Amino acid sequence: EADIYQTPRYLVIGTGKKITLECSQTMGHDKMYWYQQDPGMELHLIHYSYGVNSTEKGDLSSESTVSRIRTEHFPLTLESARPSHTSQYLCATNGGLAGETPTDTQYFGPGTRLTVL
Amino acid sequence: KNQVEQSPQSLIILEGKNCTLQCNYTVSPFSNLRWYKQDTGRGPVSLTIMTFSENTKSNGRYTATLDADTKQSSLHITASQLSDSASYICVVSDRGSTLGRLYFGRGTQLTVWP
Numbered sequence: 001e002a003d004i005y006q007t008p009r010y011l012v013i014g015t016g017k018k019i020t021l022e023c024s025q026t027m028g029h030d031k032m033y034w035y036q037q038d039p040g041m042e043l044h045l046i047h048y049s050y051g052v053n054s055t056e057k058g059d060l061s062s063e064s065t066v067s068r069i070r071t072e073h074f075p076l077t078l079e080s081a082r083p084s085h086t087s088q089y090l091c092a093t094n095g096g097l098a099g100e101t102p103t104d105t106q107y108f109g110p111g112t113r114l115t116v117l
Numbered sequence: 118k119n120q121v122e123q124s125p126q127s128l129i130i131l132e133g134k135n136c137t138l139q140c141n142y143t144v145s146p147f148s149n150l151r152w153y154k155q156d157t158g159r160g161p162v163s164l165t166i167m168t169f170s171e172n173t174k175s176n177g178r179y180t181a182t183l184d185a186d187t188k189q190s191s192l193h194i195t196a197s198q199l200s201d202s203a204s205y206i207c208v209v210s211d212r213g214s215t216l217g218r219l220y221f222g223r224g225t226q227l228t229v230w231p
Contacts, residue, residue, distance in 0.1 A: 004160075008161075040224075042121075042204075042221040043221045045219070105166060110160050
């Protein structure tokens with residue numbers, strides 16, 4: 001069982017609000033990821049990090065931002081939420097150093113279901 | 118274009134029956150293929166991972182196969198249980214970048230009826 005936590009699990013918020021989705025892990029993994037997933041659709045990578053002070057944008061353009069000040073935390077922030085941001089956000093980690101080995105496995109958190117009214 | 122296609126999109130079976138889910142991919146180069154199980158409202162959980170040289174791998178009642186020549190994989194579930202109801206996602210990793218980029222399928226939604 002992977003020790004990766006996301007809060008809140010569910011969030012309903014009005015348009016224009018600033019929100020931060022929390023992700024924390026206790027495995028000491030260097031690499032962390034944020035994915036966005038809509039119902040019945042594939043996961044899309046929106047941000048990733050190789051380690052402290054390392055953040056990169058993923059394949060899917062996102063208005064969110066991330067930070068990695070500590071190894072165990074990888075929060076995602078939306079400065080001004082819009083209905084188009086309604087989705088499930090999944091945080092994941094991957095053990096090992098940069099340069100994934102074939103046996104690495106991504107461990108996912110339980111996700112945050114965000115609804116913007 | 119690197120893609121992962123899964124079939125069927127959804128499947129309903131009776132408890133105790135077997136089923137097979139399919140995954141076809143065009144990802145190149147190829148590093149490994151993973152099957153994940155995702156319960157509703159939860160994050161995906163890894164079931165199996167196979168590299169180029171592996172043809173089959175089992176995890177309890179789940180058996181995954183890989184044919185790297187035809188770029189096809191299957192996940193076979195035996196003696197299905199109600200708790201098997203979930204989305205099963207096929208994920209392929211390339212080795213073309215230091216990120217080891219992952220390509221996700223849309224999943225097969227399996228429902229097991231009593």
